Amino acid sequence: xxxxxxxxxxxxxxxxxxxxxxxxVAIIMDGNGRWALKKGLPRTEGHKAxxxxxxxxxxxxGEAGVKFVTIYAFSTENWxxxxxxxxxxxxxxxxxxxxxxxxxxxxxxxxxxLGRSDRLAKKLRTSVNHAQELTKHNQSMTLCIAFDYGGRxxxxxxxxxxMADGISRKEIGETLLNKYLYTHNIPDPxxxxxxxxxxxxxxxxxxxSAYSELYFTPVHWPDLEPKQIIEALNEFxxxxxxxxSLEKDF
Ligand code: IPE
Ligand code: IPE
Ligand code: MG
Numbered sequence: 285x286x287x288x289x290x291x292x293x294x295x296x297x298x299x300x301x302x303x304x305x306x307x308x309v310a311i312i313m314d315g316n317g318r319w320a321l322k323k324g325l326p327r328t329e330g331h332k333a334x335x336x337x338x339x340x341x342x343x344x345x346g347e348a349g350v351k352f353v354t355i356y357a358f359s360t361e362n363w364x365x366x367x368x369x370x371x372x373x374x375x376x377x378x379x380x381x382x383x384x385x386x387x388x389x390x391x392x393x394x395x396x397x398l399g400r401s402d403r404l405a406k407k408l409r410t411s412v413n414h415a416q417e418l419t420k421h422n423q424s425m426t427l428c429i430a431f432d433y434g435g436r437x438x439x440x441x442x443x444x445x446x447m448a449d450g451i452s453r454k455e456i457g458e459t460l461l462n463k464y465l466y467t468h469n470i471p472d473p474x475x476x477x478x479x480x481x482x483x484x485x486x487x488x489x490x491x492x493s494a495y496s497e498l499y500f501t502p503v504h505w506p507d508l509e510p511k512q513i514i515e516a517l518n519e520f521x522x523x524x525x526x527x528x529s530l531e532k533d534f
Contacts, residue, residue, distance in 0.1 A: 304521035305350060306474035306517070308351070308352035308471050309474070309475045309516075310353075310473035310477070311356065311476070312476065313355055314478060314480030314482060315503070316504070317330050319505065319506045319507060320333070327372075328369060330504075331372060331376050333506035334506050335376055335380050337505055337508050339384065340510065341353075341508065342427055344514075346393070346424070352426045353425065353426070354429075354473065355430065356430045356433065358399075358432060359486060359487055359488070360432060360433065360487065361487060363403075374405060378408045381395075381408070381411045381412060385415040385418060388427065393425050394423070394426045395427050396428045396466075396470070397412045397416060397431070397466075398438075398466040399431050399432040399433030401413075404432060426470065428470065435487045435488055438466055439490065439491055446460070446461070446464055467489070467492055472494070472496065473493060474496060474497060475499060476489070476498050477499045479501050479503055479504060480502070481500070482500075483498075483500050497520055501515075
């Protein structure tokens with residue numbers, strides 16, 4: 285048993301099977317607003333509390349040996365929320381990227397933004413570019429943060445770029461399309477966790493989630509504890525993935 289497992293046991297009191305560890309865990313962090321409203325706080329306070337959890341959860345997953353973690357932070361549809369909330373979320377994202385990048389870099393984490401950057405405020409765009417550039421050779425873990433991200437928009441963008449590149453019809457296949465997605469060189473998520481009780485993907489990694497295992501928990505994102513993440517990893521380890529084929533052992 286590696287020290288990773290020992291750490292994990294200390295943190296959570298639970299052990300996940302190291303054999304069936306997902307390579308890529310993607311998380312739809314939902315429930316920030318409801319968490320705040322339940323406490324009589326403005327929704328933005330929920331987003332602030334949520335940021336703390338990104339730090340903790342990515343640490344737990346990294347210690348567990350998960351190599352790719354993706355966090356869904358802001359969808360293409362979230363622009364339709366009240367301007368004050370959108371500005372609040374963007375401000376929090378900016379702050380967190382600025383304050384966390386150095387620490388993540390020290391820990392060997394590669395940061396990747398999934399989504400459009402042209403609609404972001406200039407300062408946020410600059411911080412994102414800096415974080416990606418600084419950490420691009422890091423290898424201990426890849427942390428993808430999806431914001432201004434939508435699965436449909438991502439696929440449309442890929443199609444348009446393929447056309448603009450004059451790629452011929454016979455060259456177009458799954459491997460080629462993968463190269464045109466924000467997630468090129470990142471394996472498909474093995475496990476998608478959604479907090480906050482809703483049981484849907486809300487436009488998240490639509491192409492990449494074709495064979496992802498889905499795990500839903502009613503816990504609001506700011507209330508999420510390491511033990512719930514370990515529970516999700518344990519549940520994943522007990523799933524039988526068949527990929528359309530017949531039963532086989534993994
Ligand atoms: C998820 O929390 C974070 C974002 C979508 C930005 P919500 O803000 O959706 O929280 P609920 O679902 O309203 O509780
Ligand atoms: C999904 O949550 C988007 C993010 C977590 C960033 P939403 O709260 O936007 O999803 P819906 O509206 O409940 O489907
Ligand atoms: Mg929500």
